[in-house]
Amino acid sequence: xxxxxxxLALLSEGPKYGLQLRQxxxxxxxxxxxxxxxxxxTTLQRLERDGLVESDDEGxxxxxxxxxxxxxxxxxxxxxxxxxxxxTSPPRDELVIKVLVALTLPGVDVRDVVxxxxxxxxxxxxxxxRLKDDATDDEVGFLLVVDAxxxxxxxxxxxxxxxDGRLARLAADxxxxxxxxxxxxxxLRRRMGARP
Amino acid sequence: MxxxxxxxxxxxxxxxxxxxxxxxxxxxxxxxxVLVAVMGPSGSGKSTLLTIAGSLELPTTGExxxxxxxxxxxxxxxxxRLRRRSIGYVFQDFNLLAGLTSLENVALPLELDGVGAKxxxxxxxxxxxxxxxxxxxxxxxxxLSGGERQRVAxxxxxxxxxxxxxxxxPSGALDSVNAEGVIRLVRAACQRGVxxxxxxxxxxxxxxADRVVFLRDGRIVDQTMPPPGPESLLTPDxxx
Ligand SMILES: Nc1ncnc2c1ncn2[C@@H]1O[C@H](COP(=O)(O)OP(=O)(O)OP(=O)(O)O)[C@@H](O)[C@H]1O
Ligand SMILES: [Mg+2]
Numbered sequence: 001x002x003x004x005x006x007x008l009a010l011l012s013e014g015p016k017y018g019l020q021l022r023q024x025x026x027x028x029x030x031x032x033x034x035x036x037x038x039x040x041x042t043t044l045q046r047l048e049r050d051g052l053v054e055s056d057d058e059g060x061x062x063x064x065x066x067x068x069x070x071x072x073x074x075x076x077x078x079x080x081x082x083x084x085x086x087x088t089s090p091p092r093d094e095l096v097i098k099v100l101v102a103l104t105l106p107g108v109d110v111r112d113v114v115x116x117x118x119x120x121x122x123x124x125x126x127x128x129x130r131l132k133d134d135a136t137d138d139e140v141g142f143l144l145v146v147d148a149x150x151x152x153x154x155x156x157x158x159x160x161x162x163x164d165g166r167l168a169r170l171a172a173d174x175x176x177x178x179x180x181x182x183x184x185x186x187x188l189r190r191r192m193g194a195r196p
Numbered sequence: 197m198x199x200x201x202x203x204x205x206x207x208x209x210x211x212x213x214x215x216x217x218x219x220x221x222x223x224x225x226x227x228x229x230v231l232v233a234v235m236g237p238s239g240s241g242k243s244t245l246l247t248i249a250g251s252l253e254l255p256t257t258g259e260x261x262x263x264x265x266x267x268x269x270x271x272x273x274x275x276x277r278l279r280r281r282s283i284g285y286v287f288q289d290f291n292l293l294a295g296l297t298s299l300e301n302v303a304l305p306l307e308l309d310g311v312g313a314k315x316x317x318x319x320x321x322x323x324x325x326x327x328x329x330x331x332x333x334x335x336x337x338x339x340l341s342g343g344e345r346q347r348v349a350x351x352x353x354x355x356x357x358x359x360x361x362x363x364x365x366p367s368g369a370l371d372s373v374n375a376e377g378v379i380r381l382v383r384a385a386c387q388r389g390v391x392x393x394x395x396x397x398x399x400x401x402x403x404x405a406d407r408v409v410f411l412r413d414g415r416i417v418d419q420t421m422p423p424p425g426p427e428s429l430l431t432p433d434x435x436x
Contacts, residue, residue, distance in 0.1 A: 115410065115418050122235075123420050125403035133383070133404070150400055157399040165237060 199391030205258035236411030284353030
């Protein structure tokens with residue numbers, strides 16, 4: 001989450017103090033992302049340096065100093081909202097790596113490893129769902145954050161289910177063993193950040 | 197109070213070379229007020245478990261106890277009455293009666309159980325309303341979308357005073373908003389004291405349950421532990 005752009009968004013509603021910015025940020029993200037006041041001030045200083053916000057000239061440093069967004073700041077915010085985040089290269093996913101490693105180790109039942117992770121992720125999802133159940137309809141920011149987390153974890157479960165299915169089919173109908181064949185083609189291995 | 201208990205239940209379909217072990221030594225207890233989700237790959241025995249719990253089929257070996265009474269000790273008629281009166285069942289393929297409207301489908305189990313037609317219609321209408329389906333009350337199943345048929349099936353299962361709610365893939369044809377509406381309704385029924393078992397591939401749906409049981413090749417291989425308080429998700433380091 002970009003604190004920088006979140007602060008610009010809050011300031012686009014009108015001038016605000018540092019402390020107020022922190023409170024509003026936390027309230028709107030359902031208090032899922034705590035933010036310390038030091039972080040707020042250093043971010044504001046950088047925004048000011050870059051000409052994206054202005055502060056009251058005469059106001060002293062500290063809680064009484066007010067900030068407002070500039071035209072450049074508003075343009076920057078509009079641009080950021082419409083720029084998709086980088087999702088092109090697969091992240092180095094520890095869970096994927098664990099399952100790949102389990103696949104190569106003799107005496108390890110990969111499907112058991114898969115189930116351990118599946119249970120853990122479902123338990124996490126149960127906790128998020130509990131939070132969703134306790135939330136009220138007006139806590140929109142919070143509900144969106146919880147949904148995002150649930151969809152992310154749901155994707156992990158789907159991957160585990162797909163892996164499980166693939167492994168079950170493989171166990172039922174094993175292909176001829178080719179020794180020394182790498183698990184991943186080199187190009188994908190590099191992109192996933194795995195050591196050669 | 198234990199609403200449903202499966203004791204060492206096995207189910208074998210067919211004989212000899214075509215024999216299928218759909219369930220193997222499954223034991224499961226569901227207390228009143230508790231929602232259990234059953235997850236597992238296709239063919240792992242989820243629907244079989246549910247039909248046996250709902251007394252639609254008898255196990256090959258083992259015992260099924262609903263509200264303290266063993267199903268094996270009941271006559272066919274007694275089992276049929278138990279199903280009508282106490283068990284709400286949502287089938288994987290909905291099983292709505294084609295010749296009846298949405299409302300008639302929902303009110304039918306109540307009427308079969310001797311509730312007056314007028315009262316049954318009021319209760320049925322209320323259940324449809326809770327699922328945002330009151331404006332579809334007079335439509336026939338073939339005039340509904342897949343998701344709408346699903347919601348009528350859910351309404352039929354929760355209507356009246358059921359003690360056990362069994363649902364097979366209750367969100368199959370629904371988008372995520374409607375799926376959440378359906379599971380919230382199931383949850384609300386459980387909070388009123390109904391024992392629930394839902395079968396699903398969908399982890400988001402399963403995460404509404406108090407307990408998630410994992411089936412593989414007809415066996416229960418794992419289940420979730422009671423979750424810790426949700427506060428644990430909101431510590432700063434967990435969110436960095
Ligand atoms: N009436 C039947 N006769 C013979 N075999 C059956 C019968 N019903 C189910 N089976 C078999 O029993 C096994 C378990 O089936 P079941 O319907 O319980 O699976 P499931 O977990 O519900 O799968 P899905 O997720 O695809 O609905 C399968 O191999 C199936 O082919
Ligand atoms: Mg099934």
